[in-house]
Amino acid sequence: MEDDLRQMIGRVQRGTLSRRGFVRRMAALGVTAPMATQLLAITGAAPAAAQSVPAYRPTRRGGGGPLKILYWQASTLLNPHFGSGTTNQDASRVFYEPLAGWAPDGTLHPILAAEVPSIENRGLAEDGRSVTWKLKRGVKWHDGQDFSADDVVFNWEYAKSPAVAAVTSGSYRDVNVVKVDDYTVRVEFAQPTPFWADAFVAAVGGIIPKHLFKDFAGSNARDAPTNLRPVGTSAYKFVSFAPGDNLRAEANPNYHVPNRPFFDTLEIKGGGDAVSAARAVMQTGDYDYAWNMQVEDEILKRLEAAGRGRVNIVEGGSIEFVQLNATDPHTEVDGERSSIRTQHPAFRDPAVRQAMALLIDRNALEQFIYGRGGPATANFLNNPPRFRSENMRWEFSIQKANEALDAAGWVRGRDGIRAKDGVRLKFVYQTSVNAPRQRTQAIYKQAAQRAGIELELKSVTASVFFSSDVANPDTYTKFYADVQMYTTTMPQADPERFMNQYVSWEISSKANNWQGRNIVRWRSEEYDRIFRESQSELDPVKRAALFIRMNDMVVGSNHIIPLVRRPTVSASLNSLRPVLSAWDSTLWLLSDWWRET
Amino acid sequence: MTQYLLRRLMIAIPSLLGISVILFTVLALAPGDPFEELATNPAIPPDVRANLRASLGMDDPVHERYFHWLFAMLRGEWGFSFVSRIPVDQLILQRLPTTIAVIGSSQILALCIALPVGVFAATRPYSVFDQVANTLAFIGFSLPTFFTGLLMILLFSITLDWLPFVYRTNLDATGWRWWWEQFRQSIMPIMVLGLFQGAAWTRYVRSAVLDVIRLDHVTTARAKGLPERRITIRHVVRNAMIPVVTLVALQMPAVFGGAIVTEQIFRVPGIGSLLISAILANDTPVIMAVTFVISCLVIFFNLVADILYGWLDPRISYR
Numbered sequence: 001m002e003d004d005l006r007q008m009i010g011r012v013q014r015g016t017l018s019r020r021g022f023v024r025r026m027a028a029l030g031v032t033a034p035m036a037t038q039l040l041a042i043t044g045a046a047p048a049a050a051q052s053v054p055a056y057r058p059t060r061r062g063g064g065g066p067l068k069i070l071y072w073q074a075s076t077l078l079n080p081h082f083g084s085g086t087t088n089q090d091a092s093r094v095f096y097e098p099l100a101g102w103a104p105d106g107t108l109h110p111i112l113a114a115e116v117p118s119i120e121n122r123g124l125a126e127d128g129r130s131v132t133w134k135l136k137r138g139v140k141w142h143d144g145q146d147f148s149a150d151d152v153v154f155n156w157e158y159a160k161s162p163a164v165a166a167v168t169s170g171s172y173r174d175v176n177v178v179k180v181d182d183y184t185v186r187v188e189f190a191q192p193t194p195f196w197a198d199a200f201v202a203a204v205g206g207i208i209p210k211h212l213f214k215d216f217a218g219s220n221a222r223d224a225p226t227n228l229r230p231v232g233t234s235a236y237k238f239v240s241f242a243p244g245d246n247l248r249a250e251a252n253p254n255y256h257v258p259n260r261p262f263f264d265t266l267e268i269k270g271g272g273d274a275v276s277a278a279r280a281v282m283q284t285g286d287y288d289y290a291w292n293m294q295v296e297d298e299i300l301k302r303l304e305a306a307g308r309g310r311v312n313i314v315e316g317g318s319i320e321f322v323q324l325n326a327t328d329p330h331t332e333v334d335g336e337r338s339s340i341r342t343q344h345p346a347f348r349d350p351a352v353r354q355a356m357a358l359l360i361d362r363n364a365l366e367q368f369i370y371g372r373g374g375p376a377t378a379n380f381l382n383n384p385p386r387f388r389s390e391n392m393r394w395e396f397s398i399q400k401a402n403e404a405l406d407a408a409g410w411v412r413g414r415d416g417i418r419a420k421d422g423v424r425l426k427f428v429y430q431t432s433v434n435a436p437r438q439r440t441q442a443i444y445k446q447a448a449q450r451a452g453i454e455l456e457l458k459s460v461t462a463s464v465f466f467s468s469d470v471a472n473p474d475t476y477t478k479f480y481a482d483v484q485m486y487t488t489t490m491p492q493a494d495p496e497r498f499m500n501q502y503v504s505w506e507i508s509s510k511a512n513n514w515q516g517r518n519i520v521r522w523r524s525e526e527y528d529r530i531f532r533e534s535q536s537e538l539d540p541v542k543r544a545a546l547f548i549r550m551n552d553m554v555v556g557s558n559h560i561i562p563l564v565r566r567p568t569v570s571a572s573l574n575s576l577r578p579v580l581s582a583w584d585s586t587l588w589l590l591s592d593w594w595r596e597t
Numbered sequence: 598m599t600q601y602l603l604r605r606l607m608i609a610i611p612s613l614l615g616i617s618v619i620l621f622t623v624l625a626l627a628p629g630d631p632f633e634e635l636a637t638n639p640a641i642p643p644d645v646r647a648n649l650r651a652s653l654g655m656d657d658p659v660h661e662r663y664f665h666w667l668f669a670m671l672r673g674e675w676g677f678s679f680v681s682r683i684p685v686d687q688l689i690l691q692r693l694p695t696t697i698a699v700i701g702s703s704q705i706l707a708l709c710i711a712l713p714v715g716v717f718a719a720t721r722p723y724s725v726f727d728q729v730a731n732t733l734a735f736i737g738f739s740l741p742t743f744f745t746g747l748l749m750i751l752l753f754s755i756t757l758d759w760l761p762f763v764y765r766t767n768l769d770a771t772g773w774r775w776w777w778e779q780f781r782q783s784i785m786p787i788m789v790l791g792l793f794q795g796a797a798w799t800r801y802v803r804s805a806v807l808d809v810i811r812l813d814h815v816t817t818a819r820a821k822g823l824p825e826r827r828i829t830i831r832h833v834v835r836n837a838m839i840p841v842v843t844l845v846a847l848q849m850p851a852v853f854g855g856a857i858v859t860e861q862i863f864r865v866p867g868i869g870s871l872l873i874s875a876i877l878a879n880d881t882p883v884i885m886a887v888t889f890v891i892s893c894l895v896i897f898f899n900l901v902a903d904i905l906y907g908w909l910d911p912r913i914s915y916r
Binding site: 070074082084165245246248267269271272273283284464468469513515 | 643761
């Protein structure tokens, strides 16, 4: 299949096969249309950017009146290198732009860059050790100064400095940035790096002006007046900001993209709760757009029925899933439970894990709990579509679970709970306090009971469960329980930082203060090998195949049971045309928002 | 009098120190840190977060952090907010005008309802007016503000579409229009808080007046043939005010502290919403500053109430 694929992509590149023909043939091979276009895009045979962003119709700048956005969490800071939460990153993004952002389909869209680097335009080095960004010319900061390569290099120095203590430092400290000329910078990597689009890209990539921050690039970084009065390159200029309340901006008459922005003024109001935010948009129409609608789908549907606004659902990589502990949470080794030196007495039997996977009714979760905000899935890695495995299936069958357990010799005791060699199938199942999660727990418990498995439900307050408090035994990274459930997010359109959750060197343990990413503590030498291979594999098609194999391995082991995808849900007025992407900040392309009249 | 004041102020110092120690310890024992959201973000390596914690001095022992905070506070430095990296006093000052405007007006509204209604009801006990006022007062303070708030939003904003339910600090209008817009957006939070407070106070005023109205000096005044109006105002209300003054004075710190639930419902950017968002974000310097200022105000207004007693009732003296 891989060879066929390659030949066909080659024919498209040479022009002997049309793109549409390619997509049709791929469909015959069982590859979905979006995946086929993705394949073309990543191999450079299609103009990716042209299709990935919806059409922008307005033919002149301004005249759109006010744009009012509602966030139920308020932003507190306007420096992209300090913003520790989504709201702050979004608010900074109103003023600061990266070199490129992630479009909804998981491809790069150039913003301050003149073009997206590729092997064809010599932006990417063949050996994967560097990427050269050509900057857009004629871009000006809001105060009239010119934007140049010096600003880009300064951002690297600023973000990686330990004295500044930037939250983005992880993306900058391991790379080297060189100014080639006034409008070209080169990012150099120590090893061949297939995922090169991290520094200066998307949420961590907002470029701040050197001339205003250069005196605040040390431990005095927090004193910079520009932290609260940003001067960026974006479509909207700063007017006023009250931390934790509201943010106002106005159209930038000198924006570097023609006919943009559409709106004259912008207001982002923070605070309150999600339900009333949905009402303010869809029912009263006081606001144009409301962010992150963590509201029951039932309510959203009722509000939509009013006909004023609609719900936007954008697919990303977030997934709600269940972990079956690979280690024993009830035995203490060297002051640590769930130690990697132990094995889970029941889950080491594949039949028990298989039964657990058969006992969760994902259809019910989708239908009765999550609605459009949680489509059932069999994969851990779901998006972008080019990385989605077609090999996994999910099934809900209590009968099959019973058969599997019977065959493996787990016999029901007098209380109806199965046991074997003194090990009883009685598990502690923990998650955070959150209504949909408690309902999922109840559904799972009921089904498990019918297969002779008892689940003891435990719910921990979110602020404890998701904290990194080393002294607290109830954090999700400690995983002092048999089964646990939460949502893991995928911040980039590349799965490298997502699939590292199952490599052996990331195992969460006392030695690393439980900061390892592999919380389920599953180990596989083969997985480690494939992951390492993916880190140096420069061929995008081969690399995608490696990630699909990794997904199939973890899901196939049943230590990981994917439940539902969690797309981002927001509300907007029917007439508003927002450009949304789950791979980047909500306001990633605010310059292209407009209103139909 | 001066001696009395001095003594009271001296007593306030150990209580404030005690309050600050307890607050600080409780906050230090609470789980989590301001960088929780980073913990679930795979793009941020754990050591970056550890660095951030260290840069804010969050890994030092509790007592060291406490003394550091205390000495800074004594020098008048309120510290930096962990999440917005600006001085805490600036954050509080930004919120103060809205808080005082909204919460202050609601307290005035409450007084304007409670005093006349309470006094009038007490002078005619068990009349129809008294019964109706009593019933309404009971309903008023049994309904929690989050309930009446939502009810008002449903009625006035969503069904009737008369009033906005999102409070905005930057109104686009000027002049009379600005006042009108301001009135429209503040009326619901003020009503919700004012009616709730007013209902509770009405009951107090009524019972305080009832206690006084049966006393001998009132009967004497009546026997002298003084007009009823004058009896009520000069001889009854003034004496009945002593317990009411205590209540109202102790309520004053709330004007500063804001109303957490109501502010959240109407998105009023007051000190209450600052406090709750700081608590949710584990922003210790902000929580400390707000709670500490509130405790200072409680102690201060206690003193004010005690001094007001002397003015209302000359028999009380200070030694």
